Amino acid sequence: MTEVKNTQNQQEFLRDAMRRLNMTREQFAERIGTAKRRLDNWLVPSESKEFREMDGIVWKFVREILQNEQK
Numbered sequence: 001m002t003e004v005k006n007t008q009n010q011q012e013f014l015r016d017a018m019r020r021l022n023m024t025r026e027q028f029a030e031r032i033g034t035a036k037r038r039l040d041n042w043l044v045p046s047e048s049k050e051f052r053e054m055d056g057i058v059w060k061f062v063r064e065i066l067q068n069e070q071k
Helices: 012-023 024-032 036-043 056-070
Strands: none
Touching: 012 024, 012 036, 012 056, 024 036, 024 056
């Protein structure tokens, strides 16, 4: 299986996804099945000690949601 290279950082990726889906942080966290606190940790700058890197499966899942919304 090949992995797609991420051209955006995760903060840009998540903010863009929320914008495209017209969702708040709370709505988006619920949609992807995670706690809002975890989403907040993914959204803080990578220099922050609160920062957490997203697993590859989250990138894939959010991409699939966005693709399905375009149909």
